[in-house]
Amino acid sequence: MTTSQFLIIGGSGRTGRRITSRLESRGLPFRATSRHTGHLFDWHNTSTWDAALDGVTSAYVCYSPDLAFPGVPELIADFSARARTRGVRRLVLLSGRGEEGAIASEQALQQSGIEWTVLRSSWFAQNFSEHFLLGPVLRGRLVLPAGDVVEPFVDLDDLAEVATSALLGEIDAGRVYELTGPRLLSMHDVAAELSAAAGRSIEYVPGTPEEFVTDVEADGILRQEAEPLAELFDTILDGRNASLTGDLGEVLDREPTDFSVYARRAAATGVWIVPARMTA
Template identity: 55%
Template sequence: MTQTAKNDTQSTRTTVRTTEQPLVLVIGGTGKTGRKVAGKLAAQGRPVRVGSRGGEPAFDWNDPATWTAALEGVDRVYVTYYPDLALPGAADQVGAFAEAAVAAGARRLVLLSGRGEEAAQLAEEKLKVSGADWTVVRSSWFNQNFDESFFLEPVLAGEIALPTGDGVEAFVDTEDVADVVVAALCDDRHIGRTYELSGPRLLSFADVAAELSKVTGREIAYVPVSGEDYRAVLRANDLPEDFAELFTLILDGRNAHLVHGVEEVLGRAPRDFADYAREAAATGVWDVTS
């Protein structure tokens, strides 16, 4: 699923000011793409404010009263939505925030969206009509879902059980997403553009399991399950059942092709899943102790 979800709880400085350059608000700045975007901007000497519920000032999508302080002095914003842009109500919240941002003087907005997600495209349209100088970045599913969020526990357990059948996905690396977002935030040539991002090859979840088995040295199996069985798992873990709908993006084949936004923006090929898996395995994140 898109990325837009999955903010971390790790601590980070809320604002990093090193120059008089325009202040960038990174919503979800402790998440998988947000923390990398914030880090890359800070490394360039650009001032960054991390937007999160634990930040100072705090930012909460469900509390518009927090938006004003988070936007104070901000010139541009990286917009990620939690828990997922395709869920009901997200488009209206993104539209309301975009209008608030423009009114506060933050006209430059870069939105993280998802490939093939019609509900997410409603949020894109809300952003576009807000008066913002916008860029939309539509991402495939992240490689890092397997070591940083909802697929980590199944990998550790040695069994990835999902309602995806034989469907394929062009998994993309969050380093590539972050590099594209930083370019879009900093270069006006990307205003008014929509970029679709993918990795360099299509992979089924069986292919992913094979890649992970190779780098971990133990068997990790992919087990296809029914949509209803997966909904039962979501209910048992107090997760929104709407997440199950996101797997239709894989089952119906709408994203079963490569796109070239990484090359278009960055002038280089995207990172391959095998490279990601090898580097992640070296950190020990998938080590299982007896």
């Protein structure tokens, strides 16, 4: 048996790598998995699960693209059952705020008989710099089926702090934490913040789900991945998440990071500098 204590599913991903960095800084043993490198873990290949769970007592459970996708609750239920038989004592699940389709996945984990924590997060601020909206930002045009709805964007560094605390048992288990940022912003507000940070004009254009899919296809995002995302956005961006909670600040014991702070930090990395090929 290995000495790894913490399992981070998707350890090279946006949330996973931030959590592993925090565990590493504390000198704590962990196993970061992915589908392609290092410790192999594939949600759709159950033969990879046992080796990933070997010696693990706490696991961060992250499913990409989204928990609300068809068939995912069954995967979460099967994984949770396998984790229990392998001696895992604590599961921390990343979920999406306002996603009715994700509730079944949450319940599958909660009914596993293992100590659990659910982190139900609002939209990630880093979607605009590390994921599917980076291309639109570089093109200076966000096309989203969001209308004028407001959203309390969460900074992933804040989320990683909460997830790490949950893995270490430093916060209450058996609880769903609704994580929101400190301010409600519309996509028009987001475009203004991005423009100010990037030093150039970035506009928001309310669009249909199909227009969103067509737009991100230009960045190499497959239609079969973009279409479920578009449907999800069209559903949850209806005002249901237009409120703030105190859960994130409670755990952090400070004010959550504002979107403007995130935008300035991201801009300073050069991620939004438009490549010459896009301006030619």
